[in-house]
Ligand SMILES: [Fe+2]
């Protein structure tokens with residue numbers, strides 16, 4: 001969480017409306033997946049700069065995941081957590097086998113998706129005028145994800161992307177969308 005993160009009490013998940021519980025379930029699953037993406041990179045890569053990049057992001061993703069871990073009871077989490085662990089690990093490890101550009105492309109695509117995901121929840125919460133503590137938390141996490149995405153983009157700018165990178169980026173976005181839809185339900 002960034003240093004400017006507001007500290008406001010979080011309501012019990014069970015007191016929140018169904019739609020928001022489903023969103024939080026998908027957030028927990030997504031943050032778990034993110035932790036495993038960076039663990040996958042660190043398991044495979046020996047590239048010093050790439051490892052520093054992954055270690056720095058991993059630290060924040062672990063904080064995001066820990067917040068949802070502490071907040072959501074096991075019964076309120078996705079049933080598919082083993083799938084999100086494996087999928088996240090592969091999504092980090094496979095590009096890391098190819099090299100830094102493949103990793104930066106993947107992280108840029110994943111974080112770009114996560115930012116839109118969080119922003120959409122923040123808009124819905126703002127419109128509801130309720131659960132200010134939840135909104136503040138998501139805003140704080142979203143700004144961390146914005147930094148992660150900007151970091152990946154800076155290291156592998158759009159103008160240098162190959163066709164394969166652009167195709168891979170679209171595939172990552174589509175699979176992220178499918179994963180979120182599944183995690184909201186299961
Ligand atoms: Fe995160």
Ligand SMILES: [Fe+2]
Pocket residue numbers: 034057061111144145148
């Ligand atoms: Fe992130």
